[in-house]
Structures are given as C-alpha cells and as structure tokens.
Amino acid sequence: MADYIDLNGAEQEFGDTAAQREVRENDRQYVFHSWSAQGQINPLPIAKGEGVRMWDYDGNEYLDFSSQLVNLNLGHQHPGLVKAIQEQAGRLATIQPALANDVRGELAKRIVEHSFEGARSVFFTNGGADAIEYAVRLARQSTGKRKILTRYRSYHGSTGTAITMTGEPRRWANDVIDGEVCHFFGPYAYRSAFWAETPEQETERALKHLEEQIILEGASTIAAVVLESVTGTNGVLVPPPGYLAGVRDICDRHGILMICDEVMVGFGRTGEWFAYQGFDVTPDLVTFAKGVNSGYVPLGGVVISEKIHNAFEDRSFPGGLTYSGHPLACAAGVATFDIFEEEGIIERVRDLGSRVVEPRLKEFLEKHPSVGEYRGKGLFWALELVTDRETREPLVPFNASGEAAAPFNAVVAACKQAGLWPFAAGNRLQIAPPLIISEEDLIKGLDIIDEALTVADSYYTGK
Structure with a gap:
C-alpha cells in the first residue's frame, strides 16, 4: 500500500528525497509566504x-x-467532507451568488437555526477576514455611524479594516488603514490592566473602562463593539462571569451593535455551536469561517439579525463577492452539520x-x-x-x-x-x-x- 499520492495521482512511498527536494525548491522559488521574512524560512x-x-x-x-x-x-x-465536495463538483461545481442555489440556501438555513434568537440570514464570504469586513460594513450601513471599537489582544484578519481592528503586533506595520477604529482593554485576569484581584472585579472594571471609552468617543458616533467571544491566538482568554452580558447591556443602553467574532471558536471548538452561546448573550452580528467546513474549501460569513436584515429590504446593500456561497464550500458546510450530529x-x-x-x-x-x-x-x-x-x-x-x-x-x-x-x-x-x-x-x-x-x-x- 502506498504511503501517499503525489501531484500527478501516482502512488509513492515515504523517503523519496527527489520529490521532497522538488517541493522545497518550488516553494522557495515561487511561493511568497505570509507573516514571514522570505529568506529566513524553510517550510x-x-x-x-x-x-x-x-x-x-x-x-x-x-x-x-x-x-x-x-x-x-x-x-x-474526513470522508464525509471529501464525499460532499466530490458529489457537488459532479453535479454543479460553481454558480454565481446572484442566483439561488440549493446547497447555499440549505447551509444558510442550518446556520441561522443553530445561531442566536432573532437571527435572520447569512451573508457568505471567502473567509474570516472578509467576514469581519462585511460585518463592519453591515453595521455602518444599517446604523449610519462609522466608529468601531475593538480590543487589544485580538486578531480579526489581515485585510484593510480587519487588520486595523486587530489589537496585536501584526497590526503595527500595516499603518492605520481605517481611521475610524478605536481599541480598548478587555478582561485578562492573569495580567489585569485594572489591578483586579478576582474575576468579578475584572468584569466590573473592564466594563467600566469600556463604558467610559464609549462616553469619551461619543456613543452617537459608534456603530459597533466587536470582540472575539473567546479570544483566540492572543491567549484563549475566556471572558470572566458576566462580561459578555455586560457588554451587551452597555451596547443596548448606548444604541450600539454588538458583533461577536466566532471565526476561530465557532462550530464546536468550545463545546457550543458558537462560543457566545455559553455565556447567555445575544449578538447582533456573528462572523464565522474556519470550522464551518474545516477549511476544505475557503468559506466564511456573517449571521445577520432580523433588524439589520430588514434595513436592506428596500435599499440595496453595497457589497458582494464573486465566490460568495461557493457550492463546493457550502456542500462541505452542510456535511459538517450532518457529521456533527452523527458523531456527537x-x-x-x-x-x-x-x-x-x-x-x-x-x-x-x-x-x-x-x-x-x-x-x-x-x-x-x-x-x-x-x-x-x-x-x-x-x-x-x-x-x-x-x-x-x-x-x-x-x-x-x-x-x-x-x-x-x-x-x-x-x-x-x-x-x-x-x-x-x-x-x-x-x-x-x-x-x-x-x-x-x-x-x-x-x-x-x-x-
């Protein structure tokens, strides 16, 4: 039995130094890698x-x-995901997003049904950064306000607004692409910015900090507060008791939307379909990607509330993507729901x-x-x-x-x-x-x- 199948579909065995050399040479000669000094890496x-x-x-x-x-x-x-993609490619490999498609609609339905109460629809994107970009655009277009508040110790993607929203060092070299983004401190009890001694103190003081910033920035200028429900790359920071509910309350009192970034933690990672569901909170918009189909075909999206959806009932939403809701990606997404149920x-x-x-x-x-x-x-x-x-x-x-x-x-x-x-x-x-x-x-x-x-x-x- 072969160890692996090569680029040409041929069966190969491990230890083929010539094959490995070719892969390395092609990579180093022709592939430009993200977040890297090209001459200092050897993937x-x-x-x-x-x-x-x-x-x-x-x-x-x-x-x-x-x-x-x-x-x-x-x-x-995973055989279920591979089969779904193969079968979809055999019957309809692609179709543009302005046309209705069975697998796209089925996946959107399942996502809405497994999301928050009041969820209405899904805008599909090509990945997580796109999802953040479009969630912000939906927030700005529906509220008529421009400013976005996000946390330090966060990562939201590397496209224009998304990298500006990112709070960690990968933002630094990218300049300020979106000048209407402001950062604030979120809870991090182990290294508290608020000198808190208990999780409850951390929640209370972090919420007070956020509300003070909203007041000073001007609530009437702020479209949304955006946060990772559970912070991912920057530390797996699980929000302390009451924090997410407190953010929801602050947003409601000041007329601001709450956007939960679930790109990394959505689809089962924390033991919930979406991580925010473990904290008794209802967002206005939710971004997702990664786990929706395990990245077998690029896919992301935004879950949209009824209120925001209805803001575009009689006026056009100014945005779109050629591959929005790509059938191959959506087929793997539908299969993901089936596999989650079958395998518990x-x-x-x-x-x-x-x-x-x-x-x-x-x-x-x-x-x-x-x-x-x-x-x-x-x-x-x-x-x-x-x-x-x-x-x-x-x-x-x-x-x-x-x-x-x-x-x-x-x-x-x-x-x-x-x-x-x-x-x-x-x-x-x-x-x-x-x-x-x-x-x-x-x-x-x-x-x-x-x-x-x-x-x-x-x-x-x-x-």
Missing part, C-alpha cells in the same frame, strides 16, 4: 494528512494539536475538555513551575509559560523574536521532535486539536506537552 513539506495526523516526505508523523490554523475541526481528509461532536468536545484536558492541565500547574496559568474551554486551552510565578514574568518578552524568543522556541522544538505539532503563540502553548480526536490521542498529545514543559522549567528563575 516543512507535508506529503499526507489523515484524521488528527500529518506526515512529512520522510515519513515523520505529527499529531496535529493546532488543527492547522485552528480550522481543521473535523480533521484531515459537541457532546464529545464537552466531555473530553472537562474530563481529560482540564484535570491534566491542573496537574501541569502543580508539576511544572513554568506553568503560570491554564485556561480554556472545550478543546481550546492555553498554558501561560513564565520564568517566575510570583512576578508572572513571561517565558519570553512580548512580541519576542530572534534570541529573545529562544526559550519558547526550544519548547516548541521539543514538541515537534516528539511528534506533536503545537499551536504556539507568544509565551503560550495553546491546545486546539481536531474535534474528532480520540481520547487515546488526546492523552498522547498531552503526554508530549508534559515532557516538553521540562524544557520550559529549565528556564525558570523564580523561587
């Missing part, structure tokens, strides 16, 4: 992915604990998160001095690594690179050497495996992280 060629694993051309196996970019919720090569994905995420992951991370906290805090929900967790628990000094400085990032890079290298591909960001190891992962593989991955944390411990300088 690993991947020959095969299956379930929760991927293999390089030498046959080295990696347990994918990052779900690629936290999009591969149903894993590599939501229930197993809740079970594995609470029964397997959380107790094990508690053990890490007790065992490894370099673990300052663990936090998360479902199959989405973070280990915050420090060199001193008392001062909470991070393992590496904020936005570290080069030699300054060496300690964290050593931890990541230890994971990869042991056969685990981690989700690494800042001074955190973040845990985000495919939602189909078996309990056995989940434990195996956690065992590898357990061992890799001894590397982090070697840099510990506290008492």
Whole structure:
C-alpha cells in the first residue's frame, strides 16, 4: 500500500528525497509566504494528512494539536467532507451568488437555526477576514455611524479594516488603514490592566473602562463593539462571569451593535455551536469561517439579525463577492452539520475538555513551575509559560523574536521532535486539536506537552 499520492495521482512511498527536494525548491522559488521574512524560512513539506495526523516526505508523523490554523475541526481528509465536495463538483461545481442555489440556501438555513434568537440570514464570504469586513460594513450601513471599537489582544484578519481592528503586533506595520477604529482593554485576569484581584472585579472594571471609552468617543458616533467571544491566538482568554452580558447591556443602553467574532471558536471548538452561546448573550452580528467546513474549501460569513436584515429590504446593500456561497464550500458546510450530529461532536468536545484536558492541565500547574496559568474551554486551552510565578514574568518578552524568543522556541522544538505539532503563540502553548480526536490521542498529545514543559522549567528563575 502506498504511503501517499503525489501531484500527478501516482502512488509513492515515504523517503523519496527527489520529490521532497522538488517541493522545497518550488516553494522557495515561487511561493511568497505570509507573516514571514522570505529568506529566513524553510517550510516543512507535508506529503499526507489523515484524521488528527500529518506526515512529512520522510515519513515523520505529527499529531496535529493546532488543527492547522485552528480550522481543521473535523480533521484531515474526513470522508464525509471529501464525499460532499466530490458529489457537488459532479453535479454543479460553481454558480454565481446572484442566483439561488440549493446547497447555499440549505447551509444558510442550518446556520441561522443553530445561531442566536432573532437571527435572520447569512451573508457568505471567502473567509474570516472578509467576514469581519462585511460585518463592519453591515453595521455602518444599517446604523449610519462609522466608529468601531475593538480590543487589544485580538486578531480579526489581515485585510484593510480587519487588520486595523486587530489589537496585536501584526497590526503595527500595516499603518492605520481605517481611521475610524478605536481599541480598548478587555478582561485578562492573569495580567489585569485594572489591578483586579478576582474575576468579578475584572468584569466590573473592564466594563467600566469600556463604558467610559464609549462616553469619551461619543456613543452617537459608534456603530459597533466587536470582540472575539473567546479570544483566540492572543491567549484563549475566556471572558470572566458576566462580561459578555455586560457588554451587551452597555451596547443596548448606548444604541450600539454588538458583533461577536466566532471565526476561530465557532462550530464546536468550545463545546457550543458558537462560543457566545455559553455565556447567555445575544449578538447582533456573528462572523464565522474556519470550522464551518474545516477549511476544505475557503468559506466564511456573517449571521445577520432580523433588524439589520430588514434595513436592506428596500435599499440595496453595497457589497458582494464573486465566490460568495461557493457550492463546493457550502456542500462541505452542510456535511459538517450532518457529521456533527452523527458523531456527537459537541457532546464529545464537552466531555473530553472537562474530563481529560482540564484535570491534566491542573496537574501541569502543580508539576511544572513554568506553568503560570491554564485556561480554556472545550478543546481550546492555553498554558501561560513564565520564568517566575510570583512576578508572572513571561517565558519570553512580548512580541519576542530572534534570541529573545529562544526559550519558547526550544519548547516548541521539543514538541515537534516528539511528534506533536503545537499551536504556539507568544509565551503560550495553546491546545486546539481536531474535534474528532480520540481520547487515546488526546492523552498522547498531552503526554508530549508534559515532557516538553521540562524544557520550559529549565528556564525558570523564580523561587
């Protein structure tokens, strides 16, 4: 039996150095990579992915604990998703968005039915950044106001308004593309900007900060507050009790829309169809992408409330995309709903998160001095690594690179050497495996992280 199938459909075996060399050469000669200095990278060629694993051309196996970019919720090569795409390609490969399409309409219906009370329709995009762009446009067009408030420690995409809304360092070099975006501090109890001593204090003070900023910016100028329901790349920051409901209340009192960015955490990642559903809150607009079809074909979108939908009943919405609601992408989206039901994905995420992951991370906290805090929900967790628990000094400085990032890079290298591909960001190891992962593989991955944390411990300088 062949190890993998090559570009020409031929069966191949691992260890083909010529094939690997060609992949590397083509990549380095012709592919321009995102977020990278092109001469300083050497991307690993991947020959095969299956379930929760991927293999390089030498046959080295990696347990994918990052779900690629936290999009591969149903894993590599899920037969249900592959079949749906193949069957859709066989009957209607593409159709423009101004025409009605059965699979597009079916997916929109299912998304609305699984979203918030009062949801009315879905505008489909090509991915998460597009979804953010269009959610903002919907908010501005429907309210007649321009200003958008978003948080520091956030990532919303790399297109124009989306990168301006992003609160983390990837925004810095992109200038101010949208001058009507303002940032505010969200809750982060472990490194509180508000000197809070309890989660309840963090909620109270973070909400007071937000409302003061709204007053000073002028509520009459603000179209929407946009936030990740659970912050993703910037730390798996689960909102403290009452925070999201408090934001909803502030928005209602000041006539501002609330937009939940669910691009990373939607579709089961936290044990809910959408993460905001775990916090008893109803948004006005919701963005999604990634998990809607595990990225098998690019797809994103915005769930739109009845009120905002009705604002465009008698006037045209000024926006559109050639591939909005692409049938191949939507077919995989419909199949995702079927697979979630058939395989009990939501229930197993809740079970594995609470029964397997959380107790094990508690053990890490007790065992490894370099673990300052663990936090998360479902199959989405973070280990915050420090060199001193008392001062909470991070393992590496904020936005570290080069030699300054060496300690964290050593931890990541230890994971990869042991056969685990981690989700690494800042001074955190973040845990985000495919939602189909078996309990056995989940434990195996956690065992590898357990061992890799001894590397982090070697840099510990506290008492």
